[in-house]
Amino acid sequence: MSECQNAEIRDRLPDLVHDGLDAHTRAAVEAHVEGCASCRAELKVLRDVRAMFDAGTPRVDVARIVGALPAPARRRRWMDWRIAAGIAVLVAGGGSIAVLNRDTPRVLPGDSVAVAQPTPRENPNPAAQPVLIADSQRANSGAQVAVSPATDDAARGGLAMTGRLGDLSEAQLEALLKEIDQLEAVPVTEPGPVVLPVSTTRPASSRGGDL
Protein backbone atom coordinates (compact mmCIF):
# COMPACT_ATOMS: atom_id res chain seq x y z
CA MET A 1 0.00 0.00 0.00
CA SER A 2 1.42 3.37 -1.02
CA GLU A 3 1.83 6.03 1.65
CA CYS A 4 -0.63 8.89 1.74
CA GLN A 5 1.01 12.05 0.47
CA ASN A 6 -1.07 14.32 2.70
CA ALA A 7 1.62 15.00 5.29
CA GLU A 8 -0.53 17.47 7.18
CA ILE A 9 -3.24 14.86 7.81
CA ARG A 10 -0.70 12.18 8.68
CA ASP A 11 0.90 14.56 11.18
CA ARG A 12 -2.47 14.90 12.86
CA LEU A 13 -3.19 11.19 13.25
CA PRO A 14 -1.45 10.83 16.64
CA ASP A 15 -3.47 13.81 17.87
CA LEU A 16 -6.63 12.05 16.70
CA VAL A 17 -5.59 8.98 18.71
CA HIS A 18 -5.08 11.18 21.79
CA ASP A 19 -8.29 13.13 21.24
CA GLY A 20 -6.19 16.25 20.86
CA LEU A 21 -7.99 17.92 17.97
CA ASP A 22 -10.61 20.62 18.08
CA ALA A 23 -13.98 19.73 16.58
CA HIS A 24 -13.34 21.35 13.21
CA THR A 25 -9.93 19.75 12.62
CA ARG A 26 -11.13 16.43 13.93
CA ALA A 27 -14.00 16.39 11.41
CA ALA A 28 -11.61 17.19 8.57
CA VAL A 29 -9.12 14.47 9.57
CA GLU A 30 -11.83 11.87 10.05
CA ALA A 31 -13.32 12.70 6.67
CA HIS A 32 -9.91 12.19 5.06
CA VAL A 33 -9.25 8.94 6.91
CA GLU A 34 -12.58 7.54 5.79
CA GLY A 35 -11.56 7.81 2.19
CA CYS A 36 -7.85 6.95 2.58
CA ALA A 37 -6.86 3.30 3.10
CA SER A 38 -3.25 4.24 3.93
CA CYS A 39 -4.28 6.63 6.69
CA ARG A 40 -6.81 4.13 8.02
CA ALA A 41 -4.04 1.55 8.26
CA GLU A 42 -1.69 4.05 9.88
CA LEU A 43 -4.37 5.06 12.35
CA LYS A 44 -4.85 1.43 13.31
CA VAL A 45 -1.11 1.01 13.81
CA LEU A 46 -1.04 4.08 16.04
CA ARG A 47 -3.95 2.82 18.14
CA ASP A 48 -2.34 -0.62 18.48
CA VAL A 49 1.02 0.83 19.42
CA ARG A 50 -0.54 3.16 21.93
CA ALA A 51 -2.38 0.22 23.46
CA MET A 52 0.92 -1.64 23.66
CA PHE A 53 2.56 1.31 25.39
CA ASP A 54 -0.30 1.45 27.85
CA ALA A 55 -0.19 -2.29 28.47
CA GLY A 56 3.53 -2.13 29.16
CA THR A 57 3.30 0.75 31.62
CA PRO A 58 4.79 -0.27 34.96
CA ARG A 59 2.93 0.69 38.10
CA VAL A 60 4.59 3.36 40.17
CA ASP A 61 4.42 3.89 43.89
CA VAL A 62 3.14 7.45 44.20
CA ALA A 63 3.43 7.50 47.99
CA ARG A 64 7.07 6.48 47.84
CA ILE A 65 7.84 9.17 45.29
CA VAL A 66 6.03 11.83 47.31
CA GLY A 67 7.90 10.70 50.40
CA ALA A 68 11.20 11.28 48.65
CA LEU A 69 10.39 14.82 47.53
CA PRO A 70 12.04 17.83 49.13
CA ALA A 71 9.89 20.05 51.33
CA PRO A 72 8.51 23.20 49.72
CA ALA A 73 10.86 26.17 49.95
CA ARG A 74 8.44 28.06 52.17
CA ARG A 75 8.24 25.15 54.55
CA ARG A 76 12.03 24.81 54.41
CA ARG A 77 12.33 28.49 55.33
CA TRP A 78 9.87 27.99 58.19
CA MET A 79 11.77 24.93 59.36
CA ASP A 80 15.07 26.82 59.08
CA TRP A 81 13.61 29.62 61.18
CA ARG A 82 12.39 27.17 63.78
CA ILE A 83 15.76 25.46 63.92
CA ALA A 84 17.50 28.83 64.22
CA ALA A 85 15.09 29.87 66.97
CA GLY A 86 15.68 26.59 68.76
CA ILE A 87 19.43 27.07 68.58
CA ALA A 88 19.09 30.65 69.81
CA VAL A 89 17.00 29.51 72.77
CA LEU A 90 19.51 26.79 73.59
CA VAL A 91 22.44 29.20 73.34
CA ALA A 92 20.71 31.88 75.38
CA GLY A 93 19.46 29.37 77.93
CA GLY A 94 22.78 27.62 78.14
CA GLY A 95 24.58 30.93 78.45
CA SER A 96 22.28 32.07 81.20
CA ILE A 97 22.77 28.86 83.10
CA ALA A 98 26.52 29.14 82.69
CA VAL A 99 26.47 32.72 83.94
CA LEU A 100 24.22 31.83 86.84
CA ASN A 101 26.40 28.91 87.77
CA ARG A 102 29.55 31.01 87.66
CA ASP A 103 28.07 34.06 89.27
CA THR A 104 28.30 33.64 93.00
CA PRO A 105 27.05 36.58 95.07
CA ARG A 106 30.26 38.48 95.57
CA VAL A 107 28.65 41.50 97.12
CA LEU A 108 25.70 41.52 99.41
CA PRO A 109 24.24 44.37 101.34
CA GLY A 110 23.47 44.23 104.95
CA ASP A 111 25.54 43.72 108.01
CA SER A 112 27.20 40.63 106.88
CA VAL A 113 27.60 38.78 103.66
CA ALA A 114 27.47 35.08 103.15
CA VAL A 115 29.59 33.93 100.32
CA ALA A 116 28.85 30.61 98.74
CA GLN A 117 31.23 27.98 99.89
CA PRO A 118 31.32 24.28 99.40
CA THR A 119 29.90 22.11 102.08
CA PRO A 120 32.50 20.38 104.14
CA ARG A 121 31.61 17.12 102.48
CA GLU A 122 32.31 18.62 99.08
CA ASN A 123 35.49 20.32 100.12
CA PRO A 124 36.84 19.61 103.53
CA ASN A 125 39.47 22.36 103.21
CA PRO A 126 38.95 24.58 106.27
CA ALA A 127 40.26 27.60 104.38
CA ALA A 128 37.18 27.45 102.25
CA GLN A 129 34.66 27.95 105.06
CA PRO A 130 31.96 30.60 104.65
CA VAL A 131 33.36 34.08 104.90
CA LEU A 132 31.52 36.72 106.83
CA ILE A 133 32.36 40.29 106.09
CA ALA A 134 31.10 42.88 108.47
CA ASP A 135 30.16 46.38 107.42
CA SER A 136 32.73 47.69 109.76
CA GLN A 137 35.38 46.22 107.56
CA ARG A 138 34.28 48.44 104.72
CA ALA A 139 35.84 51.75 103.99
CA ASN A 140 34.02 54.90 105.10
CA SER A 141 32.86 56.15 101.73
CA GLY A 142 32.08 53.86 98.86
CA ALA A 143 33.15 50.94 100.88
CA GLN A 144 34.94 48.22 99.08
CA VAL A 145 34.43 44.64 99.90
CA ALA A 146 37.09 42.15 99.15
CA VAL A 147 35.73 38.73 98.66
CA SER A 148 37.91 35.71 98.53
CA PRO A 149 37.40 33.76 95.38
CA ALA A 150 35.14 30.90 95.89
CA THR A 151 36.39 27.49 95.13
CA ASP A 152 35.46 26.05 91.78
CA ASP A 153 32.79 23.87 93.30
CA ALA A 154 31.28 26.78 95.10
CA ALA A 155 31.49 28.96 92.05
CA ARG A 156 29.65 26.38 90.10
CA GLY A 157 27.12 25.93 92.85
CA GLY A 158 26.32 29.62 93.11
CA LEU A 159 24.30 31.31 95.79
CA ALA A 160 21.06 29.51 95.16
CA MET A 161 22.73 26.16 95.06
CA THR A 162 24.44 26.50 98.43
CA GLY A 163 21.30 27.35 100.33
CA ARG A 164 23.11 30.18 102.19
CA LEU A 165 20.18 32.51 101.72
CA GLY A 166 18.70 30.78 104.70
CA ASP A 167 21.44 32.36 106.81
CA LEU A 168 20.12 35.84 106.05
CA SER A 169 17.51 37.56 108.15
CA GLU A 170 14.35 38.88 106.56
CA ALA A 171 15.68 42.42 106.69
CA GLN A 172 18.86 41.34 105.00
CA LEU A 173 16.96 39.55 102.31
CA GLU A 174 14.80 42.59 101.69
CA ALA A 175 17.88 44.77 101.43
CA LEU A 176 19.42 42.26 99.08
CA LEU A 177 16.40 42.24 96.83
CA LYS A 178 16.28 46.03 96.81
CA GLU A 179 19.93 46.16 95.86
CA ILE A 180 19.41 43.63 93.09
CA ASP A 181 16.54 45.71 91.74
CA GLN A 182 18.83 48.70 91.51
CA LEU A 183 21.50 46.86 89.59
CA GLU A 184 21.43 47.70 85.90
CA ALA A 185 23.07 44.55 84.76
CA VAL A 186 24.57 41.44 86.14
CA PRO A 187 28.26 42.13 86.55
CA VAL A 188 30.70 39.83 84.96
CA THR A 189 32.48 37.73 87.46
CA GLU A 190 36.06 36.73 87.08
CA PRO A 191 37.75 33.78 88.71
CA GLY A 192 40.26 35.95 90.56
CA PRO A 193 39.54 38.15 93.62
CA VAL A 194 36.78 40.56 92.92
CA VAL A 195 36.64 44.08 94.30
CA LEU A 196 33.37 45.86 93.85
CA PRO A 197 32.36 49.24 95.20
CA VAL A 198 29.41 49.02 97.53
CA SER A 199 27.76 51.95 99.25
CA THR A 200 25.68 51.42 102.31
CA THR A 201 24.35 54.97 101.93
CA ARG A 202 23.61 56.10 98.46
CA PRO A 203 25.39 59.25 97.32
CA ALA A 204 23.24 62.35 96.97
CA SER A 205 23.74 62.43 93.21
CA SER A 206 22.04 59.07 92.84
CA ARG A 207 18.92 60.00 94.74
CA GLY A 208 17.64 61.91 91.80
CA GLY A 209 15.44 64.98 91.69
CA ASP A 210 17.23 66.65 94.67
CA LEU A 211 19.59 68.83 92.72
Add this chain to the structure above:
Amino acid sequence: MTDAARGRDDNRDFELIAQWKGGDERAATELVERHATALARFAASVGVQSGGDVDELVQDTFVRAFGSLDGFRGDSSFRTWLFTIQRRLLVDRRRSERRRKGGLELKDDDAATEFDALDALVAGETAQRLQQMMARLSPTQREVFALRVGEGLSYKEIAVAAGTTEGAARVHYHNAMRVVKELLDE
Protein backbone atom coordinates in the same frame (compact mmCIF):
# COMPACT_ATOMS: atom_id res chain seq x y z
CA MET B 1 -6.79 16.04 24.51
CA THR B 2 -7.64 19.26 22.72
CA ASP B 3 -5.59 22.41 23.08
CA ALA B 4 -8.26 23.92 25.32
CA ALA B 5 -8.35 20.84 27.54
CA ARG B 6 -4.57 20.73 27.62
CA GLY B 7 -4.53 24.40 28.59
CA ARG B 8 -6.86 23.66 31.51
CA ASP B 9 -4.65 20.75 32.46
CA ASP B 10 -1.55 22.93 32.39
CA ASN B 11 -3.30 25.60 34.45
CA ARG B 12 -4.15 23.01 37.09
CA ASP B 13 -0.46 22.05 37.20
CA PHE B 14 0.52 25.68 37.68
CA GLU B 15 -2.04 26.06 40.46
CA LEU B 16 -0.69 22.99 42.21
CA ILE B 17 2.87 24.21 41.82
CA ALA B 18 1.91 27.54 43.38
CA GLN B 19 0.18 25.72 46.24
CA TRP B 20 3.23 23.55 46.81
CA LYS B 21 5.52 26.56 46.77
CA GLY B 22 3.20 28.10 49.35
CA GLY B 23 3.86 25.19 51.67
CA ASP B 24 1.01 22.82 50.76
CA GLU B 25 2.70 19.45 50.52
CA ARG B 26 -0.54 17.72 49.45
CA ALA B 27 -0.26 19.51 46.13
CA ALA B 28 2.84 17.43 45.43
CA THR B 29 0.82 14.24 45.72
CA GLU B 30 -1.62 15.40 43.08
CA LEU B 31 1.18 16.52 40.78
CA VAL B 32 2.88 13.16 41.08
CA GLU B 33 -0.40 11.30 40.54
CA ARG B 34 -1.08 13.34 37.41
CA HIS B 35 2.26 12.64 35.72
CA ALA B 36 3.97 9.58 37.23
CA THR B 37 2.24 7.09 34.94
CA ALA B 38 3.20 9.01 31.80
CA LEU B 39 6.82 9.18 32.94
CA ALA B 40 6.84 5.47 33.72
CA ARG B 41 5.28 4.67 30.35
CA PHE B 42 7.84 6.78 28.52
CA ALA B 43 10.70 5.20 30.47
CA ALA B 44 9.48 1.69 29.70
CA SER B 45 8.83 2.50 26.05
CA VAL B 46 12.37 3.72 25.46
CA GLY B 47 13.84 0.61 27.01
CA VAL B 48 14.24 1.17 30.72
CA GLN B 49 13.53 -2.15 32.34
CA SER B 50 10.28 -2.37 34.24
CA GLY B 51 10.40 -2.61 37.97
CA GLY B 52 13.11 -1.03 40.04
CA ASP B 53 14.80 0.90 37.24
CA VAL B 54 11.63 2.63 36.08
CA ASP B 55 10.56 3.35 39.66
CA GLU B 56 13.92 4.82 40.46
CA LEU B 57 14.05 6.89 37.30
CA VAL B 58 10.56 8.31 37.81
CA GLN B 59 11.31 9.11 41.43
CA ASP B 60 14.61 10.77 40.53
CA THR B 61 12.80 12.82 37.91
CA PHE B 62 10.29 14.14 40.42
CA VAL B 63 12.93 14.75 43.07
CA ARG B 64 15.00 16.71 40.57
CA ALA B 65 11.95 18.61 39.35
CA PHE B 66 10.67 19.58 42.79
CA GLY B 67 14.16 20.48 43.88
CA SER B 68 14.38 23.06 41.12
CA LEU B 69 10.76 24.17 40.85
CA ASP B 70 11.80 27.70 41.76
CA GLY B 71 13.62 27.76 38.43
CA PHE B 72 10.59 26.53 36.46
CA ARG B 73 9.34 29.56 34.58
CA GLY B 74 6.41 27.89 32.87
CA ASP B 75 7.74 28.43 29.35
CA SER B 76 6.67 24.87 28.62
CA SER B 77 4.04 22.75 30.32
CA PHE B 78 5.00 21.05 33.55
CA ARG B 79 4.60 17.69 31.80
CA THR B 80 7.02 18.65 29.03
CA TRP B 81 9.44 19.92 31.64
CA LEU B 82 9.25 16.58 33.45
CA PHE B 83 9.97 14.70 30.24
CA THR B 84 12.95 16.99 29.63
CA ILE B 85 14.34 16.21 33.07
CA GLN B 86 13.72 12.49 32.67
CA ARG B 87 15.46 12.42 29.32
CA ARG B 88 18.50 14.21 30.78
CA LEU B 89 18.61 11.66 33.57
CA LEU B 90 18.49 8.91 30.98
CA VAL B 91 21.40 10.50 29.12
CA ASP B 92 23.40 10.76 32.34
CA ARG B 93 22.69 7.17 33.26
CA ARG B 94 23.61 5.90 29.87
CA ARG B 95 26.87 7.84 29.97
CA SER B 96 27.70 6.45 33.38
CA GLU B 97 27.02 2.93 32.17
CA ARG B 98 29.23 3.44 29.16
CA ARG B 99 32.04 4.88 31.26
CA ARG B 100 31.78 1.97 33.65
CA LYS B 101 32.02 -0.43 30.78
CA GLY B 102 34.82 1.58 29.20
CA GLY B 103 32.79 2.24 26.08
CA LEU B 104 32.47 5.31 23.95
CA GLU B 105 30.82 8.51 25.05
CA LEU B 106 27.19 8.90 24.11
CA LYS B 107 25.94 11.91 22.29
CA ASP B 108 23.06 13.83 23.79
CA ASP B 109 20.89 12.49 21.00
CA ASP B 110 21.44 8.95 22.15
CA ALA B 111 19.37 9.28 25.26
CA ALA B 112 17.46 6.07 25.38
CA THR B 113 18.86 2.91 26.78
CA GLU B 114 19.13 -0.04 24.48
CA PHE B 115 16.67 -2.83 24.70
CA ASP B 116 17.82 -5.91 26.41
CA ALA B 117 17.36 -8.92 24.13
CA LEU B 118 16.95 -11.25 27.09
CA ASP B 119 14.28 -9.01 28.50
CA ALA B 120 12.40 -9.28 25.22
CA LEU B 121 12.56 -13.07 25.42
CA VAL B 122 10.95 -13.25 28.80
CA ALA B 123 8.39 -10.53 28.22
CA GLY B 124 4.77 -11.18 27.31
CA GLU B 125 3.71 -11.35 23.67
CA THR B 126 2.52 -7.76 23.44
CA ALA B 127 5.49 -6.38 25.30
CA GLN B 128 7.81 -8.53 23.22
CA ARG B 129 6.31 -7.24 20.01
CA LEU B 130 6.63 -3.69 21.23
CA GLN B 131 10.21 -4.21 22.27
CA GLN B 132 11.13 -5.75 18.93
CA MET B 133 9.57 -2.81 17.20
CA MET B 134 11.29 -0.21 19.36
CA ALA B 135 14.60 -2.04 19.13
CA ARG B 136 14.62 -1.34 15.41
CA LEU B 137 14.50 2.38 15.98
CA SER B 138 17.42 4.63 16.72
CA PRO B 139 17.44 6.01 20.27
CA THR B 140 16.22 9.40 19.10
CA GLN B 141 13.49 7.86 16.95
CA ARG B 142 12.38 5.84 19.97
CA GLU B 143 12.10 8.92 22.12
CA VAL B 144 10.26 10.95 19.55
CA PHE B 145 7.93 8.09 18.63
CA ALA B 146 7.17 7.30 22.28
CA LEU B 147 6.46 10.94 23.09
CA ARG B 148 4.31 11.42 20.00
CA VAL B 149 2.35 8.15 20.00
CA GLY B 150 2.53 7.12 23.64
CA GLU B 151 2.07 10.55 25.21
CA GLY B 152 0.48 12.63 22.46
CA LEU B 153 3.00 15.45 22.75
CA SER B 154 3.10 17.98 19.93
CA TYR B 155 6.26 18.35 17.83
CA LYS B 156 6.92 21.60 19.62
CA GLU B 157 6.77 19.88 23.00
CA ILE B 158 8.89 17.00 21.75
CA ALA B 159 11.49 19.47 20.47
CA VAL B 160 11.75 20.94 23.98
CA ALA B 161 11.83 17.60 25.77
CA ALA B 162 14.26 15.93 23.37
CA GLY B 163 16.44 18.98 22.85
CA THR B 164 15.85 19.16 19.12
CA THR B 165 13.83 21.19 16.62
CA GLU B 166 10.22 20.75 15.60
CA GLY B 167 11.30 19.91 12.06
CA ALA B 168 13.77 17.29 13.22
CA ALA B 169 11.18 15.81 15.55
CA ARG B 170 8.72 15.53 12.66
CA VAL B 171 11.30 13.76 10.47
CA HIS B 172 12.24 11.36 13.28
CA TYR B 173 8.57 10.54 13.83
CA HIS B 174 7.82 9.76 10.20
CA ASN B 175 10.98 7.68 9.82
CA ALA B 176 10.05 5.74 12.94
CA MET B 177 6.51 5.25 11.67
CA ARG B 178 7.84 3.80 8.44
CA VAL B 179 10.00 1.27 10.32
CA VAL B 180 7.11 0.28 12.58
CA LYS B 181 4.74 -0.27 9.69
CA GLU B 182 7.33 -2.38 7.88
CA LEU B 183 7.76 -4.54 10.94
CA LEU B 184 4.05 -4.98 11.44
CA ASP B 185 3.64 -5.90 7.76
CA GLU B 186 6.21 -8.70 8.03
